[in-house]
Amino acid sequence: MIKITLPDGSIREYERGITSLQIAQSISEGLARNVLAAEVDGQVWDATRPIEKDASVRLLTWNDKDGKSTFWHSSAHLMAEALEALYPGTKFGIGPAIETGFYYDVDFGDRPFSSDDFKKIEDKMLELARTKSDYVRQQVSKSDALAYFTEKGDEYKLDLIKDLADGSITFYTQGNFTDLCRGPHIPNTGFIKAIKLTNVAGAYWRGDESRKQLTRIYGVTFPKASELADYLHMIEEAKKRDHRKLGKELELFAFSERVGMGLPLWLPKGAALRQKLVDFLQRAQMKAGYEPVVTPHIGHKNLYVTSGHYEKYGADSFQPIRTPQEGEEFLLKPMNCPHHCEIYKTKPRSYKDLPVRFAEFGTVYRYEQSGELHGLTRVRGFTQDDAHLFCRPDQVKDEFKKVIDLVLYVFKALGFDDYTAQISLRDPENKGKYIGSEENWLLAEAAIVEAAEEKGLKTVTELGEAAFYGPKLDFMVKDALGRKWQLGTIQVDYNLPERFELEYTGSDNQKHRPVMIHRAPFGSLERFVAVLIEHCAGEFPLWLTPEQFIILPVSEKYEEYAKKLLESLNNTDIRGLIDLRDEKVGRKIRDAEVKKIPYMLIVGEKEVENGTISVRKHGEGDLGSMTIEAFSKQLIEEITV
RNA sequence: GCCGAUGUAGCUCAGCGGUAGAGCACUUCCUUGGUAAGGAAGAGGUCAUGGGUUCAAGUCCCAUCAUUGGCUCCA
Numbered sequence: 107m108i109k110i111t112l113p114d115g116s117i118r119e120y121e122r123g124i125t126s127l128q129i130a131q132s133i134s135e136g137l138a139r140n141v142l143a144a145e146v147d148g149q150v151w152d153a154t155r156p157i158e159k160d161a162s163v164r165l166l167t168w169n170d171k172d173g174k175s176t177f178w179h180s181s182a183h184l185m186a187e188a189l190e191a192l193y194p195g196t197k198f199g200i201g202p203a204i205e206t207g208f209y210y211d212v213d214f215g216d217r218p219f220s221s222d223d224f225k226k227i228e229d230k231m232l233e234l235a236r237t238k239s240d241y242v243r244q245q246v247s248k249s250d251a252l253a254y255f256t257e258k259g260d261e262y263k264l265d266l267i268k269d270l271a272d273g274s275i276t277f278y279t280q281g282n283f284t285d286l287c288r289g290p291h292i293p294n295t296g297f298i299k300a301i302k303l304t305n306v307a308g309a310y311w312r313g314d315e316s317r318k319q320l321t322r323i324y325g326v327t328f329p330k331a332s333e334l335a336d337y338l339h340m341i342e343e344a345k346k347r348d349h350r351k352l353g354k355e356l357e358l359f360a361f362s363e364r365v366g367m368g369l370p371l372w373l374p375k376g377a378a379l380r381q382k383l384v385d386f387l388q389r390a391q392m393k394a395g396y397e398p399v400v401t402p403h404i405g406h407k408n409l410y411v412t413s414g415h416y417e418k419y420g421a422d423s424f425q426p427i428r429t430p431q432e433g434e435e436f437l438l439k440p441m442n443c444p445h446h447c448e449i450y451k452t453k454p455r456s457y458k459d460l461p462v463r464f465a466e467f468g469t470v471y472r473y474e475q476s477g478e479l480h481g482l483t484r485v486r487g488f489t490q491d492d493a494h495l496f497c498r499p500d501q502v503k504d505e506f507k508k509v510i511d512l513v514l515y516v517f518k519a520l521g522f523d524d525y526t527a528q529i530s531l532r533d534p535e536n537k538g539k540y541i542g543s544e545e546n547w548l549l550a551e552a553a554i555v556e557a558a559e560e561k562g563l564k565t566v567t568e569l570g571e572a573a574f575y576g577p578k579l580d581f582m583v584k585d586a587l588g589r590k591w592q593l594g595t596i597q598v599d600y601n602l603p604e605r606f607e608l609e610y611t612g613s614d615n616q617k618h619r620p621v622m623i624h625r626a627p628f629g630s631l632e633r634f635v636a637v638l639i640e641h642c643a644g645e646f647p648l649w650l651t652p653e654q655f656i657i658l659p660v661s662e663k664y665e666e667y668a669k670k671l672l673e674s675l676n677n678t679d680i681r682g683l684i685d686l687r688d689e690k691v692g693r694k695i696r697d698a699e700v701k702k703i704p705y706m707l708i709v710g711e712k713e714v715e716n717g718t719i720s721v722r723k724h725g726e727g728d729l730g731s732m733t734i735e736a737f738s739k740q741l742i743e744e745i746t747v
Numbered sequence: 748g749c750c751g752a753u754g755u756a757g758c759u760c761a762g763c764g765g766u767a768g769a770g771c772a773c774u775u776c777c778u779u780g781g782u783a784a785g786g787a788a789g790a791g792g793u794c795a796u797g798g799g800u801u802c803a804a805g806u807c808c809c810a811u812c813a814u815u816g817g818c819u820c821c822a
Contacts, residue, residue, distance in 0.1 A: 209817095220751080307817030308750030315819070319750055322817070354758080363795090363813055415822060422820080441822055475748050475820065476813095484821090573822070624822095661779040688778080689785085696783035710781055720782080728782055 111162035123156040127293060130165050140167040140329075142292045143176040150176065152243055152290040168329050178203035180241060180280075180291040181231075181298055181327040182210045187283035188230035189323075193217060198285065199262045199311055199320050206337075207326030211309050213262065219321050224303040227323075231301050238296030239281040243289055248272035251286060262311060262320075300334035301327045344587055349639035350481040356644055356702065358635070358652075359482065368479040368486035370632060375652035378681070380631055382650050384467055387491055387516065387627065394512055396465040396493055401445035403469060407435040412605055413444040414541060418574060424473050442468035443599075443624060446494040447606040450620075455610040460620060461497035461505055467631070468492045482636035489631045495623040496608065499549065502621050506557035506579075506596065509625045513581055513594045516627040520638060521647060522593075524584035527563040529554055531577050533570030541575050546600035550621075551577045553598055575601040585641040593634060594627040645702050645724070649745035655682035656703045657719075658694040660710030662686070667714045671707065674734060680741055682707075699724060707737070 107119045110129060120129065126144030130137045130153070141153045145164040150172050157163070166173035182201035189196050189212060199211030246254070248267065254277070255263040263286050267275065278287040280295055292298075302325060309322040328334045345351070353359045358376030365371060372380060388398070407426055410416040419440065426435035439445070446464045455462070469489045478484055497505050517525055531551050532540055540547065554577050558565050565579075572578060578597035582590050599622040602608075609617045628634035638646070648654055655675070659668040668684050675682055682705075685694045691708060698706045706722040712731070713719055719737060721729040732740075 305816055306751070309818050310749080313819070315749065319818085321750090324817085361814090367813070413822090419822060423822095443822085470822090472822075477748065477750095477815095477818080478820070480815090575822080658782090660781055663779070688780095690778095690780045692780085692782065693784055694782095699783055706782080708782065712781085722782060 108157065109160040110157070111160075113162075113164045120157075122158055125154050125156055126151065126163055126165060127153040129163060137165065137167075141165050142167055142170075142173040142297065143290050145172065150290050152241070152293070154240070154293050155243060155290070175203035176290055177292055177297065177329065178208040178327065180295070181301070181325065182208040183241070183278065183280060183283065183285055183287070183291065184231050184234060184295055184298060184327075185227065185303075185323065185325055186210055186212070186285060187234055187281055188227050190283055191234075192226060192230055195259075197260045197262055200266070201285075204324075207304065207324060209322050209324045211262075211311070211320040211322045213318065213320050219306065221303075221306055224306075228301045228303055231298070234281055235295045235298040235301070237281060238294045240294045241278050241280045241291035243291075244277045244279065246275050246277050248275055251275045251277070254284070255286070265311075297329055298327050299329055300331045301325065302334055302338070340587060344589070344640075347587070347640045347643045348481075349483075349636040352639050352644040353482065353636075358639070366486070367476065368474060368484070370482055370485055370487070376635070378652040379646065379650055380635060383628070383631060383634070384491075386519065386649075388465075388467075390512060390515060391463075391465050391493065394463070394508060395461075396463040399446065399449055399464045399466050401439070401442060401449070401466060401468060403439050403471075404436040405439050405445060407437055409444045409448070410437055410440070413441070413447070413602060414575070414605055415441060415444070422473060424471060438471035439468070440470050440472050442466055442470065442490060442492045443494055443602060443622070444606070446492075447602055447608060447622075450496050450608055451606065455496075455620070457498055457610055457612045457618070460610060461495050461501055463493055463495045465491075465493035482632040485632050488633070491626050491628040491631065491634075493625055495625070496603070496610075496620040497623070498610070498612075498618070499621055502550075502553045502598065502623070503557050503560075505623055506553060506598070507561055509596050509623065510557060510561045510563065510579075513596070513625075513627045516594070517581070517583065519647075520650075521642065522583040522585075525564075526582050527558055527565045528571070528580045528582060528592075529558060529565050529567045529577070530571035530573075530580060531567060531569050532572050536570070539574065540572065542601040542604070547577070550598040550600055554579050554596075573597055575599050583637070583641075585637065586643070587640075589640075591637045593629050593637065595625065595629060597624040598622075599624055645704075648704055648741070649679075651704055652681070653683055653701075653703055654680055654741065654745075655705035655707055656694075656698045657682065657684040657707045657709060658691055658698065659684070659686070660691050660708065662688070664709050664711070664714055668709050671709065671719065671734065675738060675741075679745055680738075695722065705737075705741070 108122050110118050110120055112118065127138060127141055130141040143166045144151050144153050145166060146157060147161045166176065168174060168177065179202060182203065186198055186201055193214060195215060197213040201208065201210030248270065251267045252264060255267065266286060276287060276289060277284050278289055278291055304324045304326060307322045308319045310319050311317040326337060328337065356375060357373050358379060359373055360371045362371060404427065407416060423440060424438050426437050428435055449464055450462065467489050469487060471487045474484055474486050495505050532547060558579060576597055576599040578595055580592050581594040582592050584590055603619050603622050608620050610620050612618045657668045657671055659665055665686060672682060672684055687694065695706055702724055704724050708720040708722060718731045718733050720731045721737060723729055
């Protein structure tokens with residue numbers, strides 16, 4: 107007998123060789139029907155794999171992340187089986203589960219493939235799923251594994267096996283399909299009830315451009331048809347919220363081929379929104395002791411040679427601009443920090459002066475590969491809400507904590523309630539790719555970890571995700587549809603102060619090196635606005651809305667009253683407009699609703715007589731009539747953040 | 748940058764070898780209307796660009812550009 111510890115702490119005794127599935131059955135039939143896999147001593151296993159010794163077991167269902175990914179990984183195998191049945195001779199690369207769904211990289215040889223083939227594959231998959239074939243795990247020797255795939259003629263699998271240690275190789279078979287696979291898998295294909303192939307794309311074998319390009323087929327599957335329907339609905343909703351679509355419809359920004367790809371044009375309404383964000387953060391930063399600075403859009407090449415950016419990114423950047431007479435080389439500013447370092451150096455600094463905090467909404471230009479541009483989230487010219495804090499080593503942690511406070515304040519004001527922080531540290535395996543001394547890195551990493559801990563942030567730590575000059579703390583927010591976005595970032599930098607030979611005079615009258623912290627709560631205004639649009643589906647918080655109200659006269663007879671009304675309501679914080687078109691009020695309301703204008707003020711005979719307005723709120727409907735003063739007061743209260 | 752898809756009116760799209768279409772938006776006129784589309788008329792396109800095939804090319808082929816889904820990259 108062996109002892110199995112369950113997540114609730116209870117310990118049950120079973121015969122040696124019991125499977126997780128049988129454990130589930132001993133608890134309840136319902137549970138057993140839903141078990142996809144199990145976590146055995148921290149490792150995800152097949153639910154059907156025998157357990158040979160005492161272990162702690164957590165049964166995984168569709169509600170667990172690992173349960174889902176097991177399900178999707180098994181779905182990838184099911185798709186491969188369908189592909190092999192439909193297109194004999196297809197070779198297979200890798201087929202993992204991804205955040206939502208799975209993909210399989212396959213080589214169809216010369217056969218053309220397009221999304222038109224999806225239906226056929228989906229049908230075949232469903233047919234195979236209904237056979238409820240078990241996923242059977244089998245340990246094989248390296249030579250047998252090689253022999254199998256040599257026989258099958260699948261060079262990709264052979265390439266994979268080459269790198270595997272003999273003794274740790276497993277095959278999984280379901281139906282007529284056998285694949286090299288570490289597992290785990292769901293018990294049988296019958297769990298897969300709803301299937302949707304989503305898209306097809308090219309992907310290089312092992313992500314290497316010099317190797318053959320395979321066809322990557324993406325799909326997603328569900329244990330219930332209704333879940334697929336929900337998923338498709340979510341996709342529809344995401345499409346409706348796409349910031350590129352809403353940005354066009356709400357006249358926030360545009361792109362022009364003539365201006366150049368990846369270079370956004372902010373239209374009046376978008377610029378108004380953007381300006382409000384800038385004002386908002388500017389005010390918060392002034393309170394927090396930041397000093398605004400302004401630097402030019404280009405900088406001498408030597409500046410970036412000094413900073414190290416030229417060496418690292420020069421070849422992949424926009425190429426230098428040369429002055430016609432002197433032949434001096436200037437770069438479009440890809441970063442604000444080198445400029446800010448020079449500002450720091452304009453005068454001797456005392457330890458008493460630190461920290462100094464230079465803030466700039468600095469527009470930077472970076473070459474992004476053409477295929478990578480995407481709406482406002484990936485552009486070639488963008489404005490960072492950048493600031494650099496220069497402080498003493500003993501101030502780092504404190505400053506870091508203050509920045510965390512600022513970032514959280516910004517998120518709260520903008521309705522991002524669900525966020526996590528990612529601590530990005532060095533890749534311990536590959537320390538050579540980072541600039542800076544071991545000692546400095548250890549200091550910086552400790553400061554971040556401690557600050558995040560003391561602020562009680564929900565964090566995940568990623569090794570190898572640090573910037574080349576220092577570790578960082580990135581904030582990821584979840585939007586209204588549950589999608590994750592990376593926004594704010596805080597980065598410790600012991601490196602630039604070194605390169606720019608920044609100094610301050612300590613209380614010991616000796617020169618010391620300050621520490622630099624880069625930080626941007628929004629990240630970039632472009633990206634932030636994109637995320638904000640999708641988060642709130644274009645219905646911005648009132649204080650950010652470019653046009654907060656629209657006056658709708660019932661007929662042209664009330665035009666005068668409407669104009670006076672506009673004059674009395676408009677001020678620096680509240681902006682509105684009048685719809686003077688020769689249309690019925692129903693039409694004007696519809697158009698205002700479509701434009702997502704928060705308040706509609708309807709004025710007609712009644713209102714003129716009583717000196718009131720009839721207020722309608724976007725998405726809610728008629729609020730009844732009120733006095734102008736009452737409305738104005740309500741609006742001001744609502745926009746105060 | 749690489750692979751695939753797409754590019755027709757301001758917007759959303761139909762047409763896929765034989766005289767450029769629809770809805771919305773726009774302009775003008777009628778209508779003076781009370782909480783999500785009043786009526787009529789009009790204007791608007793070298794069918795992304797450049798080549799080619801054809802008696803004839805938005806329509807078929809090639810190239811370029813842009814957009815887009817991925818890959819790769821991201822200070």
